[in-house]
Amino acid sequence: MPAPQGAILRPPAQALAPRVRAMWATTSLLASVGATAATVATVLVLASSDESTAAWIAGCTGALLSLAMLASAALRVTVEYRNYRYEVTELGLYVSSGWLWRRWQIVPHSRVQTVDTRAGPLHRLFGLVAVQVATASAAGSTAIPGLSVPAAAELVEELARRAELDEGT
């Protein structure tokens, strides 16, 4: 039987804000810089106390860890950004995410309980907002991690209107 190979649902219409890539890259970069700094410090301490084998092991592990973080950052800003999409249809919210393990979630408007927006320090730095949509089931709740401020406001407004929620809940 010819299989459609993992594409039985069409991609949702809208992408995240492009700036979310910059935010993800910054997060990963910061983590990578932190890991590198910790590695350098460990290697220096070990080398100064004549533990050269241990210093080599620590250095290599740390370097690999930092590289892995950079690689995951590269994947996030390319593939994950491409796959993380959302769309408000007439009857529901449709979100796709994931790269290797892909996920498509569809929440009927009538089942939405709360719509939350959140903006952490990094979000604010890049002018982004994260939107969380909760249903009666924790596992059936969904999130859109990075939208521009106007796009988020529009999404919340639209979801609230469609779910017949009052504004601000």
Next chain:
Amino acid sequence: MEPREHPTLEGRLHPLAVLVIARRFIGASLIPLAALLVSLGTRVLVPLLLAVVLLGVPLAVLSWWRFRYRVGAGRLELRSGVLSRSVRTIPLDRIRGVDVSEPFVHRLLGLVKVEVEAAAGGGSKAELSLAAVSRAQANALRAVLLGAGAAAARGPAVLHRAGPQLLALGGVTSLRYLVAPLAIVGVGLNLADDLPGGFVERAGDAAIDLLPTDALGIAVLAAGTIVLVLAIGAAGSLLVDWNFTLTDDRERLTASRGLLTRRIVTIDRNRIRGADVGDTPLRRIFRLVSITAIVAGLRGRTGGTTLAPVLPADETHGLLQVVDPAAPDPVAPLARHPRAARRRRLQRAIALPALAVLAAAALRSPWGVAGAVVLAGLAVVLALDRYRQLGHGFDGSRLVLRSGSLRRRWSELDPAGVVAFELRSSPAQRRSGLCTLVVHLGQGAGSRRALDAGELQAAGLLAGLHPRLLEPLLERSSSPQLERASSSIAAE
């Protein structure tokens, strides 16, 4: 909804409730008391006990005095508190159910405990319980809170009653006791390091010395162990589910059970979203199943929604139809999942035992290799059965999903109760044209999934479950094939 007329009802807990409350106070202070005793010695025992009695009993009496309940004007009010007073008000239309239970101490005093299930809107899940009331009070409360006066007059019908033989057989076949010995071994191994003087090792050695070495002795020991385990399984089931009775007053189902602690659970029929039918390989031999209602809006309480702990398989459909008239027959054939799903079950099952075989071979241990090979064989048998049990179906009104082998579960549910739909696909699934469809049911009801369904099957299910919402989201390329797929599902 038409406004129901609720009579007014007011009262306190039963006077003997003082004992229950006092027991709770004293129970809470036991550990600090023990600490004091240990640090100060036994000469403080008498003053301490005096202090507890002098403080605890008046506190319990006061707490009993302050606690009042009142039903009227469409709401339930609970007033309580010794130092800080509180009044809790619950509109009657938010009340989902009333549970009456009889913990052991209550049974001795002839009292019952009442817990009110209220809709958990938002996040506040306040516990609403009446610690101890008389049975008559509990019945009056239930009738008023649930507006069941008319229904009670009609008399509830008994849907299912489990007798002792059935329960004993159910306990033996539940296989639940197989997990308990593993837990005991785990605890034992943990204790081995902590107990002083190598106690567990010495006990183990002593036990090994006592073990018989001749064939007859071993056979007797094995038979004795099996009989003991089965007896424990039967006894556990009898204790928990003694005289399990499911009654129906057309609006609510009421399940009561238990030998020492008797529990009564009420389920609002409007909140039933479907049902799970579970069994084990052993139960399949005896043709027995257990039935659990899928109920939305109840807090997750294990075993709270059991409709039948054990039931002959032939009676399943009949009972299901009383609860949910549209329920399909559990023995009706389901759409099988593609052969690729079988390969995936096998791959997953064989990986660990194969590693064990390699490890045993590397260690040159013939017994290890033999054991690992047997293990691998069992894993393959289990994987094949797990594949055989995978299935799904949708008859236009109820979604049916089946999976599992050692604990097989067949679920029927109303798509209208689905809170969110989800499709998952891993790289390995995509290579084989498979995916997993998950339906989330919300508060307390959990999720059910169609594991490793064919992609076209999943598309067909999605299009059928909620056509107006989901059909526009399907990839156009799969639509013509979909026509065929969905018509073949409908034909089954």
